[in-house]
Amino acid sequence: MAARHLIIGGGTAGINAIRTIREEERERSEITLVSAERPYSRMVLPYFLDRSIAESHVYTATPRILAEWGVKSHVGRRATSLDPKGNVVTLDDGTKLEYDDCMIATGSSAVRAPVAGADGANVHSFWTLDEAKGVIAGIAPGSHVVMVGAGFISFTILNSILSLGAKLTIVEIAPRILPRMVDGPGAELVEKWLEKHGVTIRTGATVSAIEDVKGKPGTPARKRIKFARGAKGGDIIADVVIMATGIKTNLDWLKDSGLRIDRGIVVDSHLRSNAPNVYAAGDVAQGPDLIAGGTSIHAIEPTAQEHGRVVGANMAGKDVQYRGSVIINIVEVCHLDVASFGAWDDTTAEVISASRPDRPAYRKMLFRGDRMTGAIILGPSSDIWTTNDVGMLKGLVQTGQPLGQFKERLRQQPFDVKTAFIAAKTTARLLPETVVGRPSKAPGDTPVAV
Amino acid sequence: MKVLKITPEKCTGCLRCELACSYMQTGQYQPAKSVIRVSPFEGHTSYAPYTCTQCAEGWCMTACPVGAITINVAGAKDVRDDVCVGCKLCTIACPYGTAFYDPDTRKAFKCNLCGGDPACASACPTAAITYEDTATVDWIGDFAAHRAGRLLETV
Numbered sequence: 001m002a003a004r005h006l007i008i009g010g011g012t013a014g015i016n017a018i019r020t021i022r023e024e025e026r027e028r029s030e031i032t033l034v035s036a037e038r039p040y041s042r043m044v045l046p047y048f049l050d051r052s053i054a055e056s057h058v059y060t061a062t063p064r065i066l067a068e069w070g071v072k073s074h075v076g077r078r079a080t081s082l083d084p085k086g087n088v089v090t091l092d093d094g095t096k097l098e099y100d101d102c103m104i105a106t107g108s109s110a111v112r113a114p115v116a117g118a119d120g121a122n123v124h125s126f127w128t129l130d131e132a133k134g135v136i137a138g139i140a141p142g143s144h145v146v147m148v149g150a151g152f153i154s155f156t157i158l159n160s161i162l163s164l165g166a167k168l169t170i171v172e173i174a175p176r177i178l179p180r181m182v183d184g185p186g187a188e189l190v191e192k193w194l195e196k197h198g199v200t201i202r203t204g205a206t207v208s209a210i211e212d213v214k215g216k217p218g219t220p221a222r223k224r225i226k227f228a229r230g231a232k233g234g235d236i237i238a239d240v241v242i243m244a245t246g247i248k249t250n251l252d253w254l255k256d257s258g259l260r261i262d263r264g265i266v267v268d269s270h271l272r273s274n275a276p277n278v279y280a281a282g283d284v285a286q287g288p289d290l291i292a293g294g295t296s297i298h299a300i301e302p303t304a305q306e307h308g309r310v311v312g313a314n315m316a317g318k319d320v321q322y323r324g325s326v327i328i329n330i331v332e333v334c335h336l337d338v339a340s341f342g343a344w345d346d347t348t349a350e351v352i353s354a355s356r357p358d359r360p361a362y363r364k365m366l367f368r369g370d371r372m373t374g375a376i377i378l379g380p381s382s383d384i385w386t387t388n389d390v391g392m393l394k395g396l397v398q399t400g401q402p403l404g405q406f407k408e409r410l411r412q413q414p415f416d417v418k419t420a421f422i423a424a425k426t427t428a429r430l431l432p433e434t435v436v437g438r439p440s441k442a443p444g445d446t447p448v449a450v
Numbered sequence: 451m452k453v454l455k456i457t458p459e460k461c462t463g464c465l466r467c468e469l470a471c472s473y474m475q476t477g478q479y480q481p482a483k484s485v486i487r488v489s490p491f492e493g494h495t496s497y498a499p500y501t502c503t504q505c506a507e508g509w510c511m512t513a514c515p516v517g518a519i520t521i522n523v524a525g526a527k528d529v530r531d532d533v534c535v536g537c538k539l540c541t542i543a544c545p546y547g548t549a550f551y552d553p554d555t556r557k558a559f560k561c562n563l564c565g566g567d568p569a570c571a572s573a574c575p576t577a578a579i580t581y582e583d584t585a586t587v588d589w590i591g592d593f594a595a596h597r598a599g600r601l602l603e604t605v
């Protein structure tokens with residue numbers, strides 16, 4: 001009988017796994033997909049928000065493509081329980097699906113801070129396509145948008161909101177912005193830059209309630225945002241409120257499954273859970289961490305892609321060990337690029353940092369001995385892309401290439417990564433590296449091995 | 451597959467490859483938009499061009515959330531402008547630093563071997579860049595290690 005693969009979650013990891021199974025398998029298998037939403041890429045939603053792409057552009061696999069790939073799909077259905085002993089998953093309509101192996105890739109959801117009124121009209125999250133549509137419907141040129149939370153997601157949609165002609169205020173409970181993406185000095189540069197570009201930022205401000213402002217009947221309700229005592233400034237009136245106050249992994253449905261769950265589903269170097277035929281991938285998987293060692297959740301797109309491909313190859317019968325994930329992030333705000341890599345927040349590492357007095361340009365490179373373990377790069381887009389430095393920092397962190405004497409070169413000239421990268425022969429180290437043990441295939445082709 | 455072979459000892463630093471490349475890629479003579487970039491060594495007494503290796507993994511291609519990067523007839527990873535949304539994920543996924551972002555077009559751009567007739571190789575007057583059927587290796591690592599190393603020792 002053909003092997004029966006069951007994929008739960010049709011996001012980034014899910015679709016990468018399906019494609020890789022089809023690319024790698026020796027015998028045509030049966031693939032079933034269960035996904036609460038249609039397959040799309042969440043990280044391109046900001047470009048749907050600013051209307052630079054149509055809705056059709058966000059989908060990663062249409063029903064026609066899934067049919068072409070020979071995938072049986074249950075789209076719009078949720079898995080509600082998993083029985084790893086019986087090898088059965090139950091769906092919200094009572095359907096029971098048996099599998100030979102299964103991959104869990106149910107991703108994350110937005111969580112709203114527990115504030116009175118956070119679930120009211122014109123208060124949105126921005127995580128799913130439906131939520132994005134809600135925000136689009138609410139914003140008009142001249143609208144005042146207030147984002148609660150100054151984390152990565154707020155920053156990925158900041159440019160889009162401004163380009164729609166809205167006025168923007170960001171409110172953050174912590175004393176600074178972007179706490180999980182850049183360090184203090186980097187955050188300060190970003191904050192100053194944004195204020196210069198007309199964005200109002202209020203840090204150290206705890207929202208206590210979001211209330212309706214009474215207006216004329218029939219007009220959309222405006223919102224009054226109230227703050228806890230001690231916050232500077234008075235109430236803020238907004239047309240649209242976006243709560244970007246965090247995410248949580250979608251694991252509730254697994255609580256009786258017996259799978260080992262810490263912060264996510266704990267997986268080994270083949271991305272298998274404690275049930276050997278149950279894999280986990282993407283935001284829900286606590287998998288090998290390349291820099292820190294041990295296991296971590298790295299809830300980013302590239303980790304979901306790599307996890308999905310490694311699991312797909314293993315399900316197809318290959319023996320692929322995952323080398324571990326590396327945090328990589330980039331965001332652009334008003335033509336200022338900000339990127340960070342690896343263990344950029346490691347307080348025990350040796351640090352080389354530099355800034356330019358005349359412009360918002362900042363670098364930080366972290367080392368263990370002569371190997372780079374993390375980095376931050378920040379600068380105007382017009383400077384950044386005339387260099388090769390962005391990707392080279394990723395390459396140095398990913399390979400941990402010993403820099404030897406060329407670490408001194410970075411200390412002398414922190415704004416030139418290239419010389420050290422090339423002279424340390426990082427290219428030679430990188431050339432043989434692949435994620436699933438063979439050259440990658442182009443995405444446009446229909447994946448069929450047999 | 452034919453690849454760009456770099457012989458750094460032959461490079462004079464004339465930057466004709468950068469001009470030819472930027473013209474081919476963007477229609478403008480603008481070295482800042484070239485995807486082959488010449489680095490100076492030893493205080494500008496020696497030079498070496500550096501560009502995409504068209505690596506086996508294709509980190510840019512597998513990272514792209516919308517499948518905008520494909521493999522063209524020359525075997526090069528190539529950005530499809532009509533699909534690219536400009537999210538820059540490819541630029542941080544590429545560990546060689548050879549996937550770029552163009553703030554003017556708001557798209558990613560990289561070496562696509564000009565579809566099989568690379569302008570840099572044709573423009574190079576000394577054959578420091580040639581287009582040959584050979585395996586890609588680290589063409590300039592040793593050269594750079596000597597040149598950059600010597601300078602570090604003298605300061």
Ligand SMILES: Cc1cc2nc3c(=O)[nH]c(=O)nc-3n(C[C@H](O)[C@H](O)[C@H](O)COP(=O)(O)OP(=O)(O)OC[C@H]3O[C@@H](n4cnc5c(N)ncnc54)[C@H](O)[C@@H]3O)c2cc1C
Binds near residue numbers: 012044078304328
């Ligand atoms: C606006 C936005 C911008 C982002 N920008 C970036 C960025 O620039 N860079 C970056 O690295 N990352 C970014 N991310 C994060 C990135 O999108 C996620 O890390 C990635 O999507 C994780 O992939 P995944 O496959 O684990 O989960 P997802 O892509 O979230 O897919 C999970 C799937 O599972 C389905 N599902 C959930 N529960 C169930 C259930 N019980 N049964 C069946 N199906 C279920 C969901 O409907 C969904 O289809 C961004 C995210 C958002 C929202």
Ligand code: SF4
Binds near residue numbers: 514533538539540541
């Ligand atoms: S910038 Fe364009 S080519 Fe690069 S990953 Fe994003 S969409 Fe793909």
